[in-house]
Amino acid sequence: MKQGKQVLEKRDTLPRYFLRDYELWPEEVEMREKEKGIWWEYTWRDGYEKAKHFSLGMVTLGLEPGGKVGLLGDNEPEMYWSMFGNWCARGVNIGFWTDSVPSELKYIIDHSGLKFMVVRDQEQVDKMLKLKEEVSKVKKVIWWEPKGMAGYDDPWLIGFEDVVELGREYEKEHPTAFNENIDSVNPEDVAYIFYTSGTTGLPKGVVHSHSSVIQTAEAIREVYPATAEDNAAPYFSVASIFEVIFGSASHLINGIKFNFPESPDTLMPDLREISPTVMFWVPRGWENIASEIQVKVNDASALKRVTFNSFLPVGYKISALQNQGKKPNLFWRALRLAAWWTAFRPVLDKVGLLKTRWAMTGGYMLGSHSFEFFQAIGLDLRQAYGSTEVPFISTHMPGTIRPDSIGTLQPEVDYKVTDDGELFLRAPYMLKEYYNNPEATSKAVDGEGWFHTGDAGYVDEDRNVFFIDRVSELKELRGGKKFSPQYIEAQIRFGAYMQDCMAVGDVTKDFVSAVINIDFESVGKWAERNHIPYTTRVDLSQKDEVGKLVLRDIRRVNSTLPEHARIRRYAVFHKEFDPDESELTRSKKLRRGFMEEKYADLIAGIYEGRESVPVEAVVKYRDGRTGVVSANIKLRSVEE
């Protein structure tokens, strides 16, 4: 029987699913990884052997039931073998963002009390060694990428393969231990702790059980069908629940195959070779693909460019009709067919999305421009909405997509809207608690089991959920009118030359303004094409021509906004917003309060009507050194 057609038996814990998969498909491909320019395959047997011995090796090293293990590194087979192995040893996984600095690691290590860290490479090992004195409770740091590790002889460190070897020895004496460990895992045992990235305050550890992860993944499968025939490229960090419920859990429960690019730099070309059939990415990933398509179209020959651009409106028209549940007439269908074969199909093929059955975006809001763009070129892209606490809340359903909503509320989820406009939710899959933080737990989940989302939103009679913004992040202008900075920022980011944006405005201000972070790479190319000389990025960002380029995008966004929420003045920022300087969180969300304080002079200048403001920014390098970037930032007005 073909893999995809099998009716799969249910299990109640993730390790039991892992065991089931190995028994079902020992010789089928579990993962593929590109190395030395070639795709290498691992079967479920390969993965089972690795994870089993790693699991037993961890037991040998002293991992106890309920013991916590940190995962830090890019997504590669070893990352998942470790994750599965830990579960099989009754352990709890905690994912970290790969680019975390030592102080961020230390906070989570201390707070969770974890005893083991599994890290990818020398870079991460160095971070851990820097912390060694301060995190004395960590027993071992396990690394899996040997490059550069030749000179390290600290007994605190151990290689992944050495742990596997320990496990192999252990198995000789305890041949039944692995299965016994799996048997003793309970569905209500903690499987994962997700640390929220903390746009406000310190990170909180959101605790999920095996049962909650499994139930979430099963609910997802109802809407986003997945089988062992499917290929995925799990690209998002295992620090996020988004990856675990769509990726790891679906891999174990549905058997979707994992494919790993050769390096982060080769992601886009490798994606084409993977041709994933299911795609779960965060908005920034989709925005990158959208910009990449636009750049490619702009670089293509005149004929191709004209073809694509003249057929694009056809795509928009058809997808709008389909979303309203209407059927396009013969004329539009014929045009659509021509558009598909001459313009959209080749473009989807170029970026590796041609075989994609469904594509979803989640994590935070994707700008409706990007969203409609993908639908127009024929990709079944849907938005799903969840939080770390209630991982799967709503999603777009085929045929009834309202691009302005975040989809239809899941049947499992109850809701209620408070007088303040805050959405309360209750679902069978929810956080168990905030780790070691009963106060936050009782604040977020009340006695009746309602989870307070902190999001302003409403639900209509068709159970479509409308999301406005975080209650705490809606901003009020002088005079009481409200606007959503996040919405404006997402819309700006869609522009081919835009990287990021911070929309500014509050009760002391009469209008909205924006600090814009251009995409230095594509703007640099644009300047080259248009013969605009520049020296540095700072210089480029302050060119009048670049100001005009940005203005085009602002006008585009303004046309979708109500009068009071339009951007009136703007500045082009002289560098990228940077997580190393705490300007963004590790998941690349803007840290608004911090930014407004750090660049208070700039913002004041905008509202005082000044023409330029000198800005000095201290730049922090990852090794702790600092430098100063100074620039004279021009402040410009948007004339209607």
Next chain:
Amino acid sequence: MVSEAKAKLKVEDVELRFGGVTALDDVSVDVKEGEILAIIGPNGAGKTCIINSITGYYRPQRGKIYYDGRQLIGQSTHKIIKLGISRTYQNIELFTGLTALENLMASRHPFFKSSVVSGAIYFGRAHREEIENRHIVEDIIDFLEIEAWRKKVVGALPYGLRKRVELGRALALEPNLLLLDEPMAGMNLEEKEDMARFILDVFEGQARKYPDTPILRDGVKTIMLIEHDMGVVMDIADRIMVLDFGHKIAEGTPKEIKANPEVVRAYLGEEA
């Protein structure tokens, strides 16, 4: 001279003149097996002249250069390379019209034994050799993390990447002595740190990661490095020699060099 027996490369009283200009004046230096020796000095001090003299580009008027006891002065460049010496260039010398991969494969040329004819038919030994060499080159690509640019034309690559490809090309020749001419010039801090890492990793050898590629497995145990930037050099070199206007003004450990008043004067000018 101290510990003569161990010197892999021995430069003895070399004098190099261009007309009336003396580029190197009685310069002597040893590079021992198992060390990274750095040569530093201000612009025009004669740093590159030393490498050019070793590799046969320049012919010093006086002095001797021994590699494994063999005199190098007077030998032609391609013969010197075959002895196991390879180098990188300050201004990058690659085939700009070829891809990164092709550049590295091209430098494997000395290791191919099949003839032009069998290469054209691409059968038997020629085919086997191509694959064997590709394995080695792919390991080097993996080591230098240039997978994404493997099939990109070198001329279109940014400067920092071209420098990496060039290091790769030097490694593909499987040298026993590596001469690096300003490998970090013109780079930003992050690129410099990466390059320093690569050099140290080559020096250490990466047996666990690349068990099948001798040059990466065993590493290059003798490295001579020319550098303008003092900071990085102090971190990675075992010994440093300082040149100023063709004269050797100091030689010693990074610590000794830092404290040497002559060096400070050469770099910062007379004390203010």
